[in-house]
Each structure stands twice: as C-alpha cells, then as structure tokens.
Ligand code: NAP
C-alpha cells in the first residue's frame with residue numbers, strides 16, 4: 392500500500408521536554424457551601440437516614456473529606472418509594488402535562504444559574520478537570536432537562552395513534568463517571584413521561600445529586616416526585632428489589648447489570664441497562680491525521696478514561712501507523728495531569744483509590760502480556776490518585792488489555808491492513824457501545840459504520856453528545872437507549 396504523503400516531510404514536529412509550563416489558573420472554591428452532613432432527600436425534604444448511618448465522600452485529588460452522606464438501607468429506600476408512589480397517585484399524576492413541563496424547565500434554569508457551583512463540586516467530589524465539568528457535564532445536564540421539558544406535553548406524538556401512559560415509580564441507579572449528567576439522563580425523561588423517581592448516586596460522587604435535590608426543592612416540584620437516596624451497592628439492590636418500583640434504569644458495570652437482570656427476572660418491572668464498553672477508534676490512511684490524533688486523545692484521556700464509550704482500542708492502518716504513533720506521543724507529552732480545579736488541567740484525578748488499583752493492575756497485566764508501554768514524562772501530585780496517560784503498543788486481540796474494560800487513561804494500539812480485517816477485530820469484543828472512524832472518504836464511513844456492532848459510531852469526531860440523540864449499546868453493553876425520543880420510550884407504556 393502506498394505510503395501517504397504528509398506535511399511532516401517539510402515541517403519538523405515540535406519537540407517537548409515535558410508538559411508546557413502554564414501558570415496555575417485555579418477555579419475558586421470560596422463560593423462553595425457544603426453541609427457537614429447530608430441526609431436523604433425524601434418527600435421534598437432532607438431527612439435523617441432511618442439506618443442512622445453515614446459515610447464520607449472524599450476529594451480524590453486531595454484525599455480530603457468533603458462531607459458525610461447518609462447510608463441508605465432498605466427502610467430508607469422503602470420511605471423513598473412510598474413518597475414517590477404518593478406523589479404519583481397524587482398531585483404529579485393528576486397534573487396537566489404542560490404544567491409538568493414547566494417544572495422541568497424550571498429545574499433546567501436553576502441548574503444553569505448554579506452551573507459554576509455544580510461544576511466546581513463535580514470536580515471536587517469526582518476528580519474530573521473543571522474544564523470538562525464546566526464545558527461538558529453541566530451544560531449537557533441542563534440541556535437534557537430543557538430538551539425533555541419540551542416533550543412533556545407532546546407525548547401523544549411519540550407514537551402517533553397510540554395513547555402513551557407513564558409507568559409509575561422509576562428506580563434509578565447511576566455510576567461515578569458523570570454524576571450530574573447521569574442524574575439528568577435518568578430524571579429528565581422519567582419526569583417528562585409523568586413518572587416519579589427514586590435515584591441513587593454512586594458512593595464516591597453523591598454531592599452534585601444532593602445539590603440537584605436542593606434545586607428540585609427550590610423549583611417547587613411537588614414533594615415526593617424526585618427522591619434521592621445515597622448509599623452503596625446494597626442501597627442500589629434495595630431499590631432494584633423493592634416491589635413498589637415499576638421500572639429500573641441502571642447505568643454501571645456489566646457485572647452489576649447482570650445481577651440486576653437476574654434480580655428482576657419474573658417480575659413486571661421494566662428494565663434498561665447502560666453498561667460497559669471497549670470502543671474501537673479506527674484511523675484509515677486517508678484520514679486527516681492531526682485531527683484524528685486530537686480525537687483519539689479526546690476519546691481516551693478525556694475524563695481520565697472514566698467514560699463508558701472511551702475509545703480504548705486504537706486501530707491504525709499499517710501505512711500510517713508510525714506517523715500516527717509519533718504524533719500521538721508528541722501530543723501526550725503536552726497533556727497536563729493534575730489539580731482538577733486548575734483550568735489548564737487535561738487529566739484530573741482517578742475517581743477513587745480502588746479504581747486506581749484496578750488501572751494499575753491492568754498496567755501490570757499489559758506489560759506481562761508483552762505489550763510495549765509508553766507514558767509521557769510528566770509529574771503528578773504527591774497526594775491524591777493519579778495515572779499518567781498510557782499507550783500500549785503492539786497489543787494483540789487476545790490481550791486482556793484489549794478485551795477488558797479498564798476505565799482509565801489507557802489506550803491499546805493495534806494495526807490493520809484491510810477494511811474487513813479491522814471490522815472483524817473491532818467487533819471482536821463482548822461489548823458494543825460505541826466506535827469511531829477516521830477517514831476522508833464518505834463511502835468508507837458508511838461501509839464501516841454499517842458493519843460495526845456498536846450503538847453509536849462517530850465519524851471524524853468523538854465523544855459528541857446531544858440530548859436529541861439516542862445513546863446505548865449492543866451485546867454486553869446493555870439495552871435500551873437514553874437521549875432523544877428513544878430515551879422517552881422506556882418510561883412509557885402504550886394501550
Ligand atoms: P458499578 O460498580 O456497576 O456501579 C454503578 C452503580 O450501581 C453505583 O451506584 C453502585 O453503587 C450501584 N451498585 C453496585 N452494586 C449494586 C447492586 N448489586 N445492585 C444495585 N446497584 C448496585 O459501576 P461503576 O464502577 O460505578 O461505573 C463504571 C461502569 O459504568 C463502567 O463499566 C462503565 O462503562 C459504565 N457506564 C456505562 C454508561 C453507559 O451509558 N453505557 C455510562 C457511564 C458508565 P456504589 O457506587 O456504591 O458501588
């Protein structure tokens with residue numbers, strides 16, 4: 392195959408001895424008000440947990456405790472489900488749809504007003520760079536509420552000719568990688584469809600969900616429409632197993648998704664599962680390589696690789712592999728790892744000590760499997776949980792680092808020669824959530840995207856989200872879609 396001519400024959404790539412030195416630009420935290428202790432948000436108010444137990448949530452970048460939050464048990468979940476049922480049978484269930492829409496708009500507006508506070512708390516509690524929580528998580532979360540507010544009084548158009556009905560009480564369980572955004576993905580369509588909600592945020596990132604509870608209270612939403620119960624896996628299981636829950640919506644790992652599917656088998660509960668991924672990002676030799684490299688970096692190092700749709704497998708066409716890898720290494724050398732609240736930071740803190748241990752385990756596995764590891768020369772802070780962006784070169788299909796979800800800033804690189812070969816390799820995974828294709832040729836995009844078994848395929852871009860677009864997976868990445876019209880359907884039934 393002819394080697395592609397590129398500008399690098401005339402322009403020498405920049406050489407970096409380390410990350411660029413920027414003066415620190417920390418986001419202030421002076422305006423942040425956190426309670427020392429948070430109860431559950433049940434029936435329109437914060438209440439002490441019936442369990443009488445609390446646990447701490449920490450900042451993964453400083454290891455400092457931020458607050459104590461309630462550890463919900465089955466009795467707490469029961470109180471939340473009862474409040475949700477009462478609201479469903481009462482004011483919320485009887486409210487005209489257009490009025491319901493106004494409440495959802497109001498939540499969106501109040502979130503926008505408090506967006507800076509939400510972004511800062513998201514970065515403090517979860518470790519993600521402020522640039523992302525400010526520019527991605529919070530605006531997208533608001534956009535989901537705005538979008539679904541518009542649907543509330545238009546449900547008759549969801550499936551013309553059929554009469555839609557809400558389901559009742561939705562039990563919703565979310566992970567730690569996009570805490571506020573996942574809460575918005577879950578709550579907004581459920582409310583638009585007329586349901587009430589019991590939501591459990593992840594153990595390590597409960598704070599923005601609790602701030603959202605304050606916003607929901609301030610929006611004047613009738614008591615019990617949204618209930619937020621904090622806790623760990625057992626609290627999630629109590630929601631799943633509660634007989635008063637009509638629908639379970641879960642986003643998290645495939646392992647827990649399987650437990651939930653078994654738990655509700657034989658019940659009338661509806662279920663959607665948004666699970667793990669091992670996305671392939673494919674660069675063809677005719678792609679705009681600099682643009683592709685930027686997309687690859689965004690696809691895997693964005694949010695520390697704590698992204699279900701992270702482009703964690705890179706397939707590069709052999710003729711341009713050397714050039715792409717060189718450009719990738721150069722770009723990685725410029726990435727800033729460190730304080731999530733610094734506006735220069737590209738890669739923040741790993742979400743928890745446990746997740747860092749998992750990632751480090753995979754780094755060892757990759758080396759032992761014979762892949763070649765590359766990490767840029769950059770320093771990381773002495774306190775907190777950090778992982779440098781990492782490449783594994785010469786990875787092969789059978790390697791565990793290629794097959795298993797690592798959920799960290801770790802990219803396994805393989806090469807290919809033909810389209811058929813790369814499709815075969817890309818589909819050779821138990822997951823099927825997302826993928827990326829980089830090429831100058833439109834026909835190639837269509838050919839490849841039709842054959843990739845992935846719920847979302849981005850072409851010449853990556854990690855682009857919009858509330859109007861459905862998102863979800865195939866195979867072990869789950870079923871059901873979130874976003875868009877498709878995201879409403881799991882919260883409705885039809886006569
Ligand atoms: P996880 O361990 O499965 O936890 C997800 C949520 O479930 C957490 O709130 C967790 O509580 C709770 N939970 C744990 N055990 C439970 C049980 N037996 N019954 C009910 N709930 C239970 O996943 P994670 O580590 O937080 O999140 C990372 C995973 O989420 C990755 O696999 C990622 O790919 C996936 N994800 C998928 C999507 C998507 O849209 N497809 C989006 C984002 C993330 P604790 O926090 O207390 O453990």
Ligand code: MG
Nearest residue numbers: 448449516595
């Ligand atoms: Mg935390």
